[in-house]
Each structure stands twice: as structure tokens, then as C-alpha cells.
Amino acid sequence: MRTMTDGFDFTRDGEIARLTFTRPEKMNAITYGMWSAIPEVVARVEADPAIKVLVLTGAGAHFSAGADISEFQELRSTADAAETYDKAVDGAVAALTASRKPTVAMIQGNCIGGGCQISVACDFRFAAEGSRFGITPAKLGIVYHFDSTRRLVSLVGPAHAKYFLLSGELVDARRAREIGLLNDVFPADELEASTAKFVETLASRSQASVRGMNRIIEKIVAGQQEADAEVDEIRLGALHGEDYAEGVAAFLARRPPKFTYG
Structure with missing residues (x-):
């Protein structure tokens, strides 16, 4: 394109x-x-x-x-x-x-x-x-x-x-x-x-992790000192997401992860 x-x-x-x-x-x-x-x-x-x-x-x-x-x-x-x-x-x-x-x-x-x-x-x-x-x-x-x-x-x-x-x-x-x-x-x-x-x-990395951490780092650069509701939501969403389950399973199986989050 x-x-x-x-x-x-x-x-x-x-x-x-x-x-x-x-x-x-x-x-x-x-x-x-x-x-x-x-x-x-x-x-x-x-x-x-x-x-x-x-x-x-x-x-x-x-x-x-x-x-x-x-x-x-x-x-x-x-x-x-x-x-x-x-x-x-x-x-x-x-x-x-x-x-x-x-x-x-x-x-x-x-x-x-x-x-x-x-x-x-x-x-x-x-x-x-x-x-x-x-x-x-x-x-x-x-x-x-x-x-x-x-x-x-x-x-x-x-x-x-x-x-x-x-x-x-x-x-x-x-x-x-x-x-x-x-x-x-x-x-x-x-x-x-x-x-x-x-x-x-x-x-190749978990896009849930990449995008969530990118947002949190930007908030810190902007001067935020503590976690807020958005940060908590980002972290909780990742914990319940497909990438987290795949990452843990791949680690335990000693294989590369196949992340699906778009």
C-alpha cells in the first residue's frame, strides 16, 4: 500500500x-x-x-x-x-x-x-x-x-x-x-x-505489552508520579489477555511465543 x-x-x-x-x-x-x-x-x-x-x-x-x-x-x-x-x-x-x-x-x-x-x-x-x-x-x-x-x-x-x-x-x-x-x-x-x-x-513482541508500556512511559515523561485508573486498566487488561496466556505457555514449553494481539 x-x-x-x-x-x-x-x-x-x-x-x-x-x-x-x-x-x-x-x-x-x-x-x-x-x-x-x-x-x-x-x-x-x-x-x-x-x-x-x-x-x-x-x-x-x-x-x-x-x-x-x-x-x-x-x-x-x-x-x-x-x-x-x-x-x-x-x-x-x-x-x-x-x-x-x-x-x-x-x-x-x-x-x-x-x-x-x-x-x-x-x-x-x-x-x-x-x-x-x-x-x-x-x-x-x-x-x-x-x-x-x-x-x-x-x-x-x-x-x-x-x-x-x-x-x-x-x-x-x-x-x-x-x-x-x-x-x-x-x-x-x-x-x-x-x-x-x-x-x-x-x-515480534506482545503488542499488548508494547502498547501498554508505551502509554505508561509517556505518562511518566509528562510528569505523572503515580499509577492511575488508566494504568491499572492497562495492566489488568494485559493480565487477562491472550498474549499473557501465550507468553507463559511458550516460556514453560521453551518455545517462541506466537502472539495474536493486533
Whole structure:
């Protein structure tokens, strides 16, 4: 299955969906229309029982150089216009962070500004050696979004978050992994295969566990300190689900589990 939209390409291959930014001539700069369409893509993935993981990547040499600044004079020229634009960005980030199905950013080249913001909103980030990362609001006189700042701090800590946001300086993939921004770094010619192997692992696990724990972790990142009724419901539902019974039976029989939860 393949769907084309201005600025990106949405495809599905079995259990894996892929959202590819397709503006390589602009280093995959993200337009207002692209920001606005991302929640629809995530909702489609969440609603499709056959899809287990969403991979985000960029066509050509780069993941994304950030928001398309050429639109700013028209779309962010007044306070009201900037607020409208920011709502689209916030909506895209919120959709990705709220997704119970895992999201994986597969990164090559530049991952800067809004591109880095998108990657941080994903659950996992894998990058090719030579990739570059940066978040540059201080170069534009912009104060970064609250939720994206919180998520960045949760990944790299306040000191490294301040380095990114206050300096606007770029770091390479090796340094990005050292500070916790990346899960792993691979040679460029191994990125696709290595990411695919991890994605296959995610798809093979109990989806009741994966999606339930993903939701609980997001609540913790958002500042929740204790379990609530939703957490209790997630855990109780898993305990009475088919995946739990299959997981225990497979463990006792010393065989691989065959999970059926969609």
C-alpha cells in the first residue's frame, strides 16, 4: 500500500508502515502542510490493526533540515499567524508522542530544527555515522515549544538540552549517542538493515505489552508520579489477555511465543 502526499510518501509493507519526507531538493524541509498532515498519518497507523510499527525517514541524503523557513514571512509574520503555525507543529509532535504503536526515526545526514524535533517525538532514533543534530530556535529568535522541550530534557537532561537550545550548535552522531539523543549509530550502509532488524523485533513482541508500556512511559515523561485508573486498566487488561496466556505457555514449553494481539 502506498499513498503520496505533498512533501512525504506513506507506505505499508506488511506490519511496518513508513513515512518518508520527500523534498530532497530542500533537504526535506517540513512545510506547514506536512506538519498539519502528520496527525492524520499517525491516526491511520493507530487505526490499522495490521500495522505494528511506524518508521520515519527522509529521501536522499538527509532526514530533515527542519521547518521550511521560506514560509515564515507569510505564515509566521504576525503573532496570530505564528500561533496558528505553532498549533500545527504541536499537533504533529503530540500525535507522535501519544502513539501507542512504536515510532522509529531512521536518520541520515542533517537532522536539525524541526527535523530533530520530529525525531525526538519518536520512541526510537537510529542514525548513520556522519549524521548531524541540532535544534536552532536561538538562531531565529524563537522560544522552543514546551512539550518538545520537556521531551528533549527527558532524553538528554537539562544541561545537554540547554546546550542544544541556547547555543544552536550542531553535534555529530557519535556525540548524540553519548548524551542519549540516539539509541544507536551504524555505518551508513548498515543503517537500513540494522533498523529493520530492530523493527522486526518490536513487531515480534506482545503488542499488548508494547502498547501498554508505551502509554505508561509517556505518562511518566509528562510528569505523572503515580499509577492511575488508566494504568491499572492497562495492566489488568494485559493480565487477562491472550498474549499473557501465550507468553507463559511458550516460556514453560521453551518455545517462541506466537502472539495474536493486533
